[in-house]
Amino acid sequence: MKAAVLHEFHTPLVIEEFDMPTVGDDDVLIQVAACGMCHTDIKVQEGEIPLQLPAVLGHEISGVVVGTGKGQAAAFKEGDRVTVGMRYRCGRCKYCISGMENLCQTRTQGTPYIQPGGAEVTRWNLGGFTQYMTIPGYMLFRLPDGVDIEESSVVGCRVTTAYNAVKNAAQLAPGESAAVIGCGGVGLNTIQFLSVFGAYPIIAVDVMDSKLEAAKRYGATHTINASGIDAVEAIKDLTSGGADKSFEAIGNPITADQVVRSTRAGGTATLIGSLVGQQLLLKDAGFAFREVTIRGVAMRRTTDVIEVLDMVQQGRIDISSFITKRYPYQDINTAIDDVHQGNVLMGVVLWGD
Ligand SMILES: [Zn+2]
Numbered sequence: 001m002k003a004a005v006l007h008e009f010h011t012p013l014v015i016e017e018f019d020m021p022t023v024g025d026d027d028v029l030i031q032v033a034a035c036g037m038c039h040t041d042i043k044v045q046e047g048e049i050p051l052q053l054p055a056v057l058g059h060e061i062s063g064v065v066v067g068t069g070k071g072q073a074a075a076f077k078e079g080d081r082v083t084v085g086m087r088y089r090c091g092r093c094k095y096c097i098s099g100m101e102n103l104c105q106t107r108t109q110g111t112p113y114i115q116p117g118g119a120e121v122t123r124w125n126l127g128g129f130t131q132y133m134t135i136p137g138y139m140l141f142r143l144p145d146g147v148d149i150e151e152s153s154v155v156g157c158r159v160t161t162a163y164n165a166v167k168n169a170a171q172l173a174p175g176e177s178a179a180v181i182g183c184g185g186v187g188l189n190t191i192q193f194l195s196v197f198g199a200y201p202i203i204a205v206d207v208m209d210s211k212l213e214a215a216k217r218y219g220a221t222h223t224i225n226a227s228g229i230d231a232v233e234a235i236k237d238l239t240s241g242g243a244d245k246s247f248e249a250i251g252n253p254i255t256a257d258q259v260v261r262s263t264r265a266g267g268t269a270t271l272i273g274s275l276v277g278q279q280l281l282l283k284d285a286g287f288a289f290r291e292v293t294i295r296g297v298a299m300r301r302t303t304d305v306i307e308v309l310d311m312v313q314q315g316r317i318d319i320s321s322f323i324t325k326r327y328p329y330q331d332i333n334t335a336i337d338d339v340h341q342g343n344v345l346m347g348v349v350l351w352g353d
């Protein structure tokens with residue numbers, strides 16, 4: 001089987017040959033159909049996230065079951081269409097046993113891939129840029145009928161993270177005003193869920209007009225191009241003093257400060273973009289006196305994946321139009337370039353023969 005290997009940071013991935021993985025008792029062997037190219041993979045490729053090289057990246061995976069370990073034989077059968085919705089967990093800590101596996105602090109790691117000759121290659125996160133992989137059964141979700149297998153690959157990351165932000169972190173109620181700074185994949189999905197949940201107005205903020213146009217298609221009622229104006233003041237003007245719920249979907253300390261300042265007294269500022277390792281300076285600590293809640297988002301809960309897959313099946317949300325490009329695995333480095341240059345809303349890499 002083939003997989004894409006990162007040997008050195010800032011260098012292209014290389015397609016190489018591997019042995020088929022050994023299936024553990026609690027594992028399921030899947031033939032990967034698609035694996036999304038996410039900004040997080042690119043951060044890894046650029047050395048912003050520490051890991052041991054060489055490594056196989058990729059964490060937005062869908063595929064077909066081709067084998068099961070003893071412990072999973074009753075749960076899955078060959079031919080089942082699945083998507084990966086969770087990350088590794090310990091299964092024993094207070095988070096794991098209370099349905100909050102997304103907060104588990106003692107995650108296990110996938111076994112390395114082995115090359116003919118015995119060389120080991122680390123799996124970063126799930127290691128989904130491959131034709132075949134083993135994965136613990138608890139991480140897999142069967143696809144409802146009618147849900148496209150390639151499109152479903154992105155559900156377990158960017159789509160469900162946005163859902164978790166709107167539903168659980170911000171606890172958005174119908175009629176509340178909302179602002180989203182950053183209209184990439186997560187931001188646009190956040191806007192779509194805000195629309196489904198009944199927010200109004202829904203204000204999209206970005207510095208690229210093309211992204212603001214896309215935001216309108218997913219439900220933004222107002223757009224602000226922040227390249228020439230003060231986004232905080234513009235949001236306050238549109239919401240009589242601040243949004244009930246505001247969202248940062250980039251992972252940038254400057255825009256994180258902006259969402260806190262553009263939230264009304266008593267409202268909630270939700271920081272979706274990862275700020276790990278960065279310093280967050282708030283221009284005005286008056287948020288405390290205004291009782292603004294600052295909320296974080298860590299991936300998703302198991303129930304989020306189930307609910308979102310149902311919403312996709314029922315047509316209550318649209319994910320097809322997000323997948324603006326599909327790349328054969330031989331062109332995986334073009335996918336990286338396109339995400340870099342903002343040429344795609346979401347791109348997926350296809351791993352079929
Ligand atoms: Zn992702």
Ligand SMILES: [Zn+2]
Pocket residue numbers: 089090091092093094095096104105106
């Ligand atoms: Zn745990």
